[in-house]
Amino acid sequence: MPDTYLPLVANTTAPRRIAIDPITRIEGHLRIEVEIAGGKIVDAWSSGTAFRGLEMVLRGRDPRDAWIFAERICGVCTTVHAIASVRAVENALGITVPDNARIIRNLLEAIQFVQDHVIHFYHLHALDWVDVVSAVAADPAATSALQQSISNWPNNSPAYFASVQSKLSGFVASGQLGIFANGYWGHPAYKLPPEGNLLAVAHYLEALDWQREVIKFQALLGGKNPHPQTYLVGGVAVPVDPASSAAINADKIAQLKTKAALALDFVNRVYYPDLQLVASFYPEWAGYGGTAGEYLSFGDFPVDNSGGLAALYLPRGIVRGNNLAAPPEPLDQSLIQEYVTRSWYQYAAGDGVGLHPSVGETQPNYTGPQAYYEHLDTDGKYSWLKAPRYNGAAMEVGPLARMAVAYAAGHGRVRELVGALLAKLGLPAAALFSTIGRMAARGIETVVIAEQMAAWIGQLEANMNAGRLAIHDGTRWDPATWPAEASGWGATEAPRGALGHWLRIKAGKIENYQAVVATIWNGSPRDDRGQRGPWEQSLIGTPVVDPARPVEVLRTIHSFDPCMSCAVHVVDAAGSEVTRIQVVP
Amino acid sequence: MRLRILVLGLGNILLTDEGLGVRAVERLAAAHDLPENVEVLDGGTLGLDLLPRLEGVDALLLVDAVQAGGEPGALVRLEGDAIQAALAVKISVHQVGLRELLAVSAFQGTRPPHIVLWGMAPAVIDWGLELSPLVAARLDALAEAVAQELRAWGADIDH
Numbered sequence A: 001m002p003d004t005y006l007p008l009v010a011n012t013t014a015p016r017r018i019a020i021d022p023i024t025r026i027e028g029h030l031r032i033e034v035e036i037a038g039g040k041i042v043d044a045w046s047s048g049t050a051f052r053g054l055e056m057v058l059r060g061r062d063p064r065d066a067w068i069f070a071e072r073i074c075g076v077c078t079t080v081h082a083i084a085s086v087r088a089v090e091n092a093l094g095i096t097v098p099d100n101a102r103i104i105r106n107l108l109e110a111i112q113f114v115q116d117h118v119i120h121f122y123h124l125h126a127l128d129w130v131d132v133v134s135a136v137a138a139d140p141a142a143t144s145a146l147q148q149s150i151s152n153w154p155n156n157s158p159a160y161f162a163s164v165q166s167k168l169s170g171f172v173a174s175g176q177l178g179i180f181a182n183g184y185w186g187h188p189a190y191k192l193p194p195e196g197n198l199l200a201v202a203h204y205l206e207a208l209d210w211q212r213e214v215i216k217f218q219a220l221l222g223g224k225n226p227h228p229q230t231y232l233v234g235g236v237a238v239p240v241d242p243a244s245s246a247a248i249n250a251d252k253i254a255q256l257k258t259k260a261a262l263a264l265d266f267v268n269r270v271y272y273p274d275l276q277l278v279a280s281f282y283p284e285w286a287g288y289g290g291t292a293g294e295y296l297s298f299g300d301f302p303v304d305n306s307g308g309l310a311a312l313y314l315p316r317g318i319v320r321g322n323n324l325a326a327p328p329e330p331l332d333q334s335l336i337q338e339y340v341t342r343s344w345y346q347y348a349a350g351d352g353v354g355l356h357p358s359v360g361e362t363q364p365n366y367t368g369p370q371a372y373y374e375h376l377d378t379d380g381k382y383s384w385l386k387a388p389r390y391n392g393a394a395m396e397v398g399p400l401a402r403m404a405v406a407y408a409a410g411h412g413r414v415r416e417l418v419g420a421l422l423a424k425l426g427l428p429a430a431a432l433f434s435t436i437g438r439m440a441a442r443g444i445e446t447v448v449i450a451e452q453m454a455a456w457i458g459q460l461e462a463n464m465n466a467g468r469l470a471i472h473d474g475t476r477w478d479p480a481t482w483p484a485e486a487s488g489w490g491a492t493e494a495p496r497g498a499l500g501h502w503l504r505i506k507a508g509k510i511e512n513y514q515a516v517v518a519t520i521w522n523g524s525p526r527d528d529r530g531q532r533g534p535w536e537q538s539l540i541g542t543p544v545v546d547p548a549r550p551v552e553v554l555r556t557i558h559s560f561d562p563c564m565s566c567a568v569h570v571v572d573a574a575g576s577e578v579t580r581i582q583v584v585p
Numbered sequence B: 001m002r003l004r005i006l007v008l009g010l011g012n013i014l015l016t017d018e019g020l021g022v023r024a025v026e027r028l029a030a031a032h033d034l035p036e037n038v039e040v041l042d043g044g045t046l047g048l049d050l051l052p053r054l055e056g057v058d059a060l061l062l063v064d065a066v067q068a069g070g071e072p073g074a075l076v077r078l079e080g081d082a083i084q085a086a087l088a089v090k091i092s093v094h095q096v097g098l099r100e101l102l103a104v105s106a107f108q109g110t111r112p113p114h115i116v117l118w119g120m121a122p123a124v125i126d127w128g129l130e131l132s133p134l135v136a137a138r139l140d141a142l143a144e145a146v147a148q149e150l151r152a153w154g155a156d157i158d159h
Helices: A054-058 A063-070 A078-093 A099-128 A132-137 A140-150 A158-173 A194-214 A216-220 A250-281 A399-408 A412-425 A435-465 A518-522 A534-539 A551-559 B016-031 B047-054 B081-088 B095-108 B133-152
Strands: A016-021 A030-037 A040-048 A295-297 A300-302 A312-314 A317-319 A336-339 A387-390 A485-494 A497-506 A509-516 A580-584 B005-010 B038-044 B059-065 B075-079 B114-120
Touching: A030 A534, A030 A551, A040 A534, A054 A063, A054 A509, A063 A078, A063 A497, A063 A509, A078 A099, A078 A485, A078 A497, A099 A194, A099 A216, A099 A250, A099 A300, A099 A435, A099 A551, A132 A158, A132 A194, A140 A158, A140 A194, A140 A250, A158 A194, A158 B095, A194 A216, A194 A250, A194 B047, A194 B095, A216 A250, A250 A412, A250 A435, A295 A399, A300 A485, A312 A399, A312 A435, A317 A399, A399 A412, A399 A435, A399 A497, A412 A435, A435 A551, A497 A518, A518 A534, A534 A551, B005 B016, B005 B047, B005 B133, B016 B038, B016 B059, B016 B114, B016 B133, B038 B047, B047 B095, B059 B133, B075 B081, B075 B133, B081 B095, B081 B114, B114 B133
Parallel strands: B005 B038, B005 B059, B059 B114
Antiparallel strands: A016 A030, A016 A580, A030 A040, A295 A317, A300 A312, A336 A387, A485 A497, A497 A509, B075 B114
């Protein structure tokens, strides 16, 4: 039997509190409690329910090895943790990587973005909008017509959709619907017609086939699938040499171009049109799910080796209060602080202070209820996530933040796509700051990045043809060349948002290491001033039709693409119920 | 024709005994000369990224930390439908990723026809790279159980 949310107590009158636990469809553990009155969410609490302590593994190790462990934090975000880690060490030691290393890292990260966003949509988020079971009743001919109305993708015949439907019917009949765990089939909040649902199921399967090909892009760049081995402090470990069959050569460049084109084609003709189709059936969701509109982007994808912020293809910056009319504020990483006032940690200087990650402490102080509790003590500490703040403010990170910063910074292609999408959906600019807006930002970003890959492959090819083959700067590889003490930070953007690693090196070893991942920014609990984290903000005001089946909560939380395995990990006693919903008066 | 066999070690090596499946398949590969038709893979916590690896596999041997209510260090063997049933009540610490991996492969039509899971109950799950002494001492037993299973499948080990 798949995981289902079992109502323990139902049909009570408002206000009531419900808990959704866990909320991710993939590995990891996260719990949301919401209070509902008058059919709407009036308050929310977000809690990561397992302890995080990467620094305990890394302390005392060689900083050059840190990325090998860091990429194990999360099975979904291997590449970005590796990049953040090597950048942090390079920053501490004053290393500039060669141009080819910059490009190869960009390409590996770009393909991860494209793959991750597409799979997030079909495999994780679509289930909040698509009633898979309803697809069994779809008319294949009408589905074919619908497909042809949104894109010229060739798999569009009635026979094709009939075959998918037959496969689905057999699967449903076999009782293996666990694949689509956590769906609320038949819920009145599902608005797509059966044909839209069948189309989405077909593309769910096609996305898996597409992913199989796209993943090979990483292998071409020397990544040892499944765990990348390409990275190296000072550059990358994959040679560029037109004369070597083992290196990146003309043949591999050609294959990279083919895979990148395949990635872009699916985005343009399947994913992006499907996203718009779903959005068109849920216009009211352009009115829910917004945060306070404080956005942070570290930016990423350097387009040259200057090291300058102007060279980031996706810009770095801060947008305040949903204001896209002014240029983004410059981001000063020294203004990032993590609070534990409402988190299960204690700081030596007291729980009311914020600490910059470079001097971060991870001293657990669990004050919560014992196992099998019904509710968290949300008046006290209630999460294993710390609360990162930028200059005191809770910041949303992720696709919407990146696109808001890019838009405000005048990014031409982003502005063009945002304008076209709003016009097509008939939505005002304010609609961007919502659940639908967040999904749209993810789609726009996927297009923008997938389009850019060909240019980066071209840069790599030009370097190769000009004999610029360097992939590694080894001048500071030997610890004898290092200062006695050094500290640095490495910033990148993971698909789900800003990712920073901070480390201090002393006598050649890691003295302290802290990772602040996207889900900690977005899923953070309240802070020293009682200020809610972005998820907590985003849920307030959302209507919940049926508190026993709160699909509305999932729609918004999933729009952030939570990845709790980055932040916390599952540690459950045998036999404990891991998925449940409780409704109490 | 020889079976194509995939031995998939699962788990997070940063979390002590949680990574015992990965450590066990490393031990297996180090201790034995494995034939060409047996592939050993460190699957970490990758979940759906492993989907393409299942294609064309006739027999899948999963090795994972399993909390089945037994004493720490206890060996567990599950086969076929029992794996799916056990996953529904959460026995593996990566159950969600593993359950999805198997279910999606079934939907896609690439699920290996024969699947066995060998597991061991963890003693300690906390941050750290080393296995607990108890599990470390039992790792050979798990690796040997896996080797024995492979022999039963006709794999030509150590020749």
